[in-house]
Amino acid sequence: MFRSLRERNYRYYASGQVVSLTGTWMQRAAQDWLVLELSGGSPASLGLAVALQFIPTLLLTLWAGVIADRFDKRRMLIGTQSALGACGLVLGLLNVTGLVQLWHVFVLCFVLGCFAAVDAPVRQSFVVEMVGQAQLTNAVALNSMTFNLARIVGPAIAGVLITAIGTGWVFLANGLSSVAVVAGLALMDQAALHRVRPPPKERGQLRAGLRYVRGRPDLIVVMVLVFCLGTFGMNFESTFAVVARNTFERDADGYGLLITMLAIGTLTGAALAARRSGRGVPRLRLMLLGAAVFGILEAAASLMPTYELFAVALIPVGVAVMTFTTSANSTVQLAVEPTMRGRVMGLYMLLFLGGKPLGGLASGWIAEVLGPRWPILLGGLASLAAAVGGAAVLAWRRRGAGSVDGGVARSRRLG
Template structure:
């Protein structure tokens, strides 16, 4: 009994090991507030587009515009991230995101908002996120060091998914009771804590001088990053699987509002709760991952999670009950967080410090930059055949690719991952 209690006491700190670092606490605390606002804006923007156009096609187009900059500029962004201080870059990007949210809030509140306004702001939002997302990922190791990186990634994912529960649910209620504009305003204000937290972070002077980091040309840097990924199977395979799953299975922002409106014949409140269900399942997955973070990422877990996402999306296709849909979206969310956390961790633990910004920019390119393609395909299919058919076809393609990879390289399921990088 004493050994069991001792083991439990050792395990509890491991769940939140990264929080012992002051810099990570400042960053993480700000994100706890800001991400709720981000999810409120995501839901409100999709609902705004539906109100302006009543079209599944335009919902996909707006999502395409928002993620198109990642497709075009992610590789360039990664090279710059490896050259310049990430702290300053993040303050700039977060301030830019706050400004864009405030502009959309005022435009909507004054009832002057047009579809083309939303499209322009979506592009600008995408430009900011193209630099912000990989910078945040690569910044993590500077906050916690090598030993607690996996736990930091899990904790960061946990608040992201907690926000997926709180943000959409609150957004649905706010839209129904107070209007869409307030969601955008709340998001704008929510950036203040994270900007303050990043400003207060204290980092040691960089080991590598800026002049040395800038010796390599931009295109040389991009080519070096792509060559590294291509020659490292432990990084290339997760990225290839992520590409297919992201295009065909991760289209919740396009398809869930259509489920709420066309399948369940409901409004913004139901839409918010359905999006929240996905996040609630991801929270449960985050807790499990945090407990197991000391064991590191597993290639086998990546493939199992990819299959889990696909299978539970297929089960959602014939669902006519709101309760059943809520449950299935929750379970899908659990598999989504398991997949993305293992993928993110596999990339970081196998990337050397001088490549991490570029590797994570390629991750951003695949994770965010391919969203335009996925959004366009799912929006077009939903427009032609309905949301359930679009969801089912995407899930089938994802499952087929996952099974094909396992048949082609069964040894991947047994591959052990070690921490290869050294600072």
């Protein structure tokens, strides 16, 4: 289950990520709460903050994938992780000194989003360099476990700290936590990395990556599913805070508990994915099933009448969403040529994160007009529809391929 940790470089990376991601989730919870406080509880303002944080993904992630294929990923990550930590420190200083205004938060959301947009495809494609092809699926699952362990601990700590000492100190703690992941990257043995020869410098590398994906129907189905679920189904940042505050009349610790309950489910789902990683490569069938079950469970959770039932319902939602995301990520990385991995993962992260501005704004508007539960219900139904559509496309292509193969075989017999 923990085979990837045998790699020394990956141990350094994972150890730093535990600390840094805990700080990241503390900041996310504090940022959502700060926006609601500064805006008087406006769901639309929270949706705008989420949108500003993810808009840079639309502009930068594809080009970051090209850069990831050509340059030293470890050095790039040291730079982006340092910059992300600096954003937390600046917001924390503005907050604790009492100078922070809503527009400050919006600006820093955009700046943080710029560095995160570059960081994402580089970080995703760096995993295989640390552990090699054989351990990639296991490492992706362990990354998800680390991410979701932080997702449990971070918001819980943030909820307590926000109530006790305010949001500003939470931002400062996140800024300092980035030191851990930067130190892990700096201590790596570069000779032990599984690097591939970068492609030659030439024009049209981005277009070449897009053409490569266009010629792979299996990758297209994964990309469309990732976009639909990431945009409409996984808007937890802009829905849970509103549901906790406006529907169930809970404080910051109540919001933190909702994130924690979801993370218990996602951590469980990641652990199951790590156990499955020893059984061979991930299958598209599992990815489609995870997407469909996630949609059903999310829609059902939106109908829960009490805060306690809503919180408990988030656990199976987390298991399903992690089944989908780990299988989708591993499927893409193992299915592509090594020299294309950065560009393909750039497109993957663009679709996974780039729709969040649209999803965040739509969720805020729907919550304002129809109520806080509706974005969750509609997001679940949209995810279910995308999964059914993806399964139908793949089944249709298999039948078409089977008919062609059968026709060729009959022609050969007649000949």
